[in-house]
Amino acid sequence: MAEVTERRGRGTARDIARRVFRYENATLGIMLAAIIGALALATGGKSIAIKNMKMVVVEGATMGVGAIGQMFVLLTGGIDLSVAGMAFGTSALGSAMMTTQLWQNILVKNSILGYTGAASIWVGVPAMLAMGIGLGAISGLFVSRIGIPPFIATLGMWQVAHGIGFLFTGGFTIARMVDPLRFFGQMFIYGFPVAGFIWIVVGAVVYFVLHYTSYARSVYATGSNPVSAWLSGVNVKNTQLSVYMISGFTAALGGLIRTGRVMSVSYSSFDFLELQTIAAAVIGGVSLFGGKGTVIGVVLGALVISVILNGMTILRADPFLESLVLGVIVIAAVAVDYWRGR
Amino acid sequence: MAEVVERRERVTFRDIARRALRHENAVIGIALAALIAVLGGISRGATVTRGNMANVLIQSSVRGVAAVGQAFCILTANFDLSVSGVGVMAMMLGSSMMTTEWANILGYPASPFLAIPAMLAVGAAWGLLSGSLVSRFNMPSLIVTFGVWQIGYGVAYYVTEGKAIMELPESFAVYGSLPVGPIIFFSVAALAYFVLTYTRFGRRVYAAGGSPVSAYLSGINVKNTYLTVFAISGLCAGLAGMLMTSRGMSGSIEALRGLELDSIASVVIGGVSLFGGRGNMIGVVLGALLIGVVNNAMSVLHMGHAGRYIVKGAIIIGAVAADILRRRGR
Numbered sequence: 057m058a059e060v061t062e063r064r065g066r067g068t069a070r071d072i073a074r075r076v077f078r079y080e081n082a083t084l085g086i087m088l089a090a091i092i093g094a095l096a097l098a099t100g101g102k103s104i105a106i107k108n109m110k111m112v113v114v115e116g117a118t119m120g121v122g123a124i125g126q127m128f129v130l131l132t133g134g135i136d137l138s139v140a141g142m143a144f145g146t147s148a149l150g151s152a153m154m155t156t157q158l159w160q161n162i163l164v165k166n167s168i169l170g171y172t173g174a175a176s177i178w179v180g181v182p183a184m185l186a187m188g189i190g191l192g193a194i195s196g197l198f199v200s201r202i203g204i205p206p207f208i209a210t211l212g213m214w215q216v217a218h219g220i221g222f223l224f225t226g227g228f229t230i231a232r233m234v235d236p237l238r239f240f241g242q243m244f245i246y247g248f249p250v251a252g253f254i255w256i257v258v259g260a261v262v263y264f265v266l267h268y269t270s271y272a273r274s275v276y277a278t279g280s281n282p283v284s285a286w287l288s289g290v291n292v293k294n295t296q297l298s299v300y301m302i303s304g305f306t307a308a309l310g311g312l313i314r315t316g317r318v319m320s321v322s323y324s325s326f327d328f329l330e331l332q333t334i335a336a337a338v339i340g341g342v343s344l345f346g347g348k349g350t351v352i353g354v355v356l357g358a359l360v361i362s363v364i365l366n367g368m369t370i371l372r373a374d375p376f377l378e379s380l381v382l383g384v385i386v387i388a389a390v391a392v393d394y395w396r397g398r
Numbered sequence: 399m400a401e402v403v404e405r406r407e408r409v410t411f412r413d414i415a416r417r418a419l420r421h422e423n424a425v426i427g428i429a430l431a432a433l434i435a436v437l438g439g440i441s442r443g444a445t446v447t448r449g450n451m452a453n454v455l456i457q458s459s460v461r462g463v464a465a466v467g468q469a470f471c472i473l474t475a476n477f478d479l480s481v482s483g484v485g486v487m488a489m490m491l492g493s494s495m496m497t498t499e500w501a502n503i504l505g506y507p508a509s510p511f512l513a514i515p516a517m518l519a520v521g522a523a524w525g526l527l528s529g530s531l532v533s534r535f536n537m538p539s540l541i542v543t544f545g546v547w548q549i550g551y552g553v554a555y556y557v558t559e560g561k562a563i564m565e566l567p568e569s570f571a572v573y574g575s576l577p578v579g580p581i582i583f584f585s586v587a588a589l590a591y592f593v594l595t596y597t598r599f600g601r602r603v604y605a606a607g608g609s610p611v612s613a614y615l616s617g618i619n620v621k622n623t624y625l626t627v628f629a630i631s632g633l634c635a636g637l638a639g640m641l642m643t644s645r646g647m648s649g650s651i652e653a654l655r656g657l658e659l660d661s662i663a664s665v666v667i668g669g670v671s672l673f674g675g676r677g678n679m680i681g682v683v684l685g686a687l688l689i690g691v692v693n694n695a696m697s698v699l700h701m702g703h704a705g706r707y708i709v710k711g712a713i714i715i716g717a718v719a720a721d722i723l724r725r726r727g728r
Contacts, residue, residue: 135540204718205672207477207540211659212715219707227703323703331544344538376560380552387545390537 084340084356091360095367103367110249114241114317116362117251118143118310120355121258122329123336125306127354128262128299130337133279133346134206136303138195140329141214141221142188143311144321148221150184150312151230151321154237160230177236185308191217192304196297210300214330221323231320241317251313255355258306262351275299279346328379335382336361338389361385426669426684433688437695445695452576458690459583460574460641462683464657465664466590467525467634469682470627472665473594474607475674476532476539478631482657483550484524485639490554492517492640493563493649496570510570517643518636524550525632526625533624547658554651563649574644582641584683586634591679603627607674663710664689667717671725689713 096104122139129136152162153175163171175183191213198209243250266272277285278295286292310329315321340357342349364385368378438446464481471478495508495516508516524546531542572578594600605613606623614620635657642653668685670677692713696706 198715198719202719203722204715208662208666208672208718209715211662212711212718215659215707215711215714219704219709219711222702222704222707328548331548334541334544338541344541374556374559376552376555378552379548380556383545383548383552386548387531387537387542390541390545391531391535394535394537 081341081350081353081356084353084360088356088360088363091363091367095363095370099367099370103363103370108366108370110244110252112359112362112366113252113255114249114313115366116358117249117255118314118326119329119332119336119362120255120310120358121306121313122303122310123333123340123354123358124258124262124351125303126330126333127337127340127342127349127351128275128302129206130334130342130344131275131279131346131349132296132299133282134199134210134296134299135334135344136195136210136300136307137207137330138191138210138213138217139303139307139310139333140326141217142191142304142307143314143326143329144323145191145217145221145224146184146188146308147311147315147321147325148224148230149187150180151233151315152224153183154180154234155230156232156234157230160226160228162224174234177234177239180234180237181312184312185305188304188306188308188311189301190304192301192307193297195304196300199300200293200296218323225321225323227323229320229322233315233319237316238319239316240313241315241319251317254309254313258309259351259355266351271295271298276347279348281347328382331382331386332361333358335386335389338386338393341393343393344390423669423678423681423684426667426681426688430684430688430691433691437691441695441698445691445698450694450698454687454690454694455580456574456576456645457694458686459579460638460645460654461657461660461664461690462583462686463586463634463641464638464661465668465682465686466587466679467631467638468658468661469590469665469668469670469677469679470594470603470630471539472607472662472670472672473603473674473677474624474627475610475672476624476627477662478525478528478543478628478635479540479658480524480528480543480546480550481631481635481638481661482654483547483554484521484632484635485642485654485657486554486651487524487550488517488520488636488639489643489649489653490557490563490651491520493566493643494557496566497563507567510567510573513570514573514640517640518633521636521639522629522633525629525635528632529625529628532628533621539628551651558649558651560651562651564647566643566647566649570644571647572644574641574646579641579645582637586637587679587683594679599623599626604675607676609675659710659714660689660693661686663714663717666714666721669721671721672718 092104102108122143126136126139152160154177155161156174158164161174163169163175164173195209195213198204199206239250240254241251245253274285274290274295277288277290278292282292311326314325318325336358337349337354338344338357339360340349340353340355342354364381365378368381434446444450464485468478468481492513495513496510498507528539528543528546531537532539573582594603602613602618602623605616605618606620610620638657639654643649646653664686665682666672666685667688668677668681668683670682692709696709
């Protein structure tokens with residue numbers, strides 16, 4: 057007893073450090089800090105200027121929000137390759153509804169509901185999010201009810217969503233959206249970007265869901281072992297369906313943020329988003345084999361990628377080097393995932 | 399005995415038809431024929447002219463060669479998403495060797511006889527890279543090849559700075575054009591058919607795909623089998639890159655976009671199961687031709703991007719769904 061007390065008494069910095077290190081996301085946090093530090097040195101402090109940090113958050117939010125949805129899919133042992141297509145498809149719908157360039161506005165062109173001008177964000181944004189959920193539900197149904205491998209179902213859905221996007225934009229870049237759309241990508245509240253707030257809110261809600269609801273249990277159970285999950289009464293099919301709907305929703309939300317920032321949409325706006333979300337999730341410690349991962353890790357993972365991409369832009373690295381670096385990061389993260397599991 | 403003889407005598411056209419239908423590649427063959435006929439009707443004969451059919455064959459040979467390699471991977475229940483990345487790397491290396499781009503270490507334009515082996519070697523080497531990551535580190539092939547795909551494009555961009563490489567030697571044009579390109583495709587497919595059907599390695603591929611554990615228990619080196627199929631797929635991707643370079647007589651970053659998707663679609667339509675261990679090369683060839691016919695018809699009919707993406711996505715999902723439902727029905 058005395059010993060225990062004494063031990064507790066020796067709660068020195070070293071003990072605290074040891075406990076922090078044992079925490080699973082600590083390595084990641086330290087890695088993030090190290091990368092930020094290294095890039096700050098390399099760029100002569102430019103990368104840690106407040107203005108640039110805000111940029112990192114806004115840029116990262118699209119990927120970060122999408123990665124949270126991706127995490128749900130990965131937790132059930134699936135994978136969502138349709139994120140980029142979904143983000144483009146939904147943003148194309150939203151921008152084609154909310155553009156003030158009337159010859160591009162699908163509502164005006166087809167005189168739907170008697171529209172003669174651009175739709176307000178109260179109509180356009182819910183339509184985008186609903187489309188994301190709907191397309192997600194379709195891939196979810198293919199995966200859960202027919203048993204198509206998630207990778208094929210979502211790869212096909214990527215194509216379909218991308219095609220639908222072309223349908224809405226006619227292959228053009230759509231710009232001149234209604235002004236309130238700026239809110240999602242260009243506005244700041246108390247100096248902190250709205251996009252960052254959206255990211256935090258989504259993260260907090262998901263954190264709550266994953267820690268305090270029975271839904272989380274069924275997601276993790278489905279991912280660790282679908283058969284035993286089914287045997288213990290989890291509705292595996294509906295769980296699978298729901299994660300693809302969540303991922304569709306977050307992809308649409310990510311699309312909304314980027315559309316609000318750039319205030320235009322083109323078919324290449326979301327290139328490589330699916331890879332980035334997978335990379336963020338895997339770096340964040342989500343296992344590709346299902347059943348393991350936390351939302352805090354995913355947020356940190358998305359920040360790591362965002363910081364690296366931003367740093368490369370500041371350093372004027374060859375933009376094509378970005379895809380090389382991303383590829384290496386993904387493979388390295390999966391390798392680490394494997395070694396950790398062994 | 400008498401009955402048997404009688405039965406044998408009564409082999410009618412219907413019996414033959416029934417037996418043919420029961421053959422696994424019959425459905426796809428019939429679908430291909432029907433599709434050609436229907437598309438010919440819709441386009442009022444524009445798709446079935448001799449010139450256009452030749453086009454389809456040439457276009458299909460690039461996709462088909464890649465699909466043959468992809469089929470080896472999928473037969474072992476792995477995927478190779480790096481096909482276009484590896485192919486484009488081979489393309490850029492080869493085309494810069496044959497011109498005097500800076501990537502050419504020789505300092506003078508290499509002949510095609512030097513450039514072609516180099517392209518194939520690059521493909522095989524990158525296949526070996528993915529293969530060793532998958533087989534030695536147990537990493538999921540999907541992610542490994544996704545990463546390798548990225549790296550391949552990154553390297554290709556880095557070498558060429560995103561510019562197209564033109565002015566290749568005239569003698570290089572022969573490989574991707576009419577007689578030679580399709581001949582290469584069909585001979586590669588025939589070789590693959592032979593390897594898969596009549597060699598020990600072919601047995602190992604099917605066994606490793608059907609059940610890796612029981613394959614391992616019966617003494618098959620599953621890891622090396624995986625390694626080999628990825629090397630084959632990389633080699634085929636390099637060959638596809640070579641054919642595409644020769645067809646377009648230029649090296650361009652965008653030339654092979656979507657090849658991995660097309661090759662997977664060809665393999666899946668050809669009746670190879672995504673869960674490994676089931677399927678044959680004849681189906682893959684038919685699948686590649688079918689995708690070729692559809693792609694070509696969409697451009698002859700001036701279909702927009704929207705339709706093309708949606709049709710392709712629907713074909714892929716539909717083919718896999720059909721595969722799953724067919725097996726569930728048995």
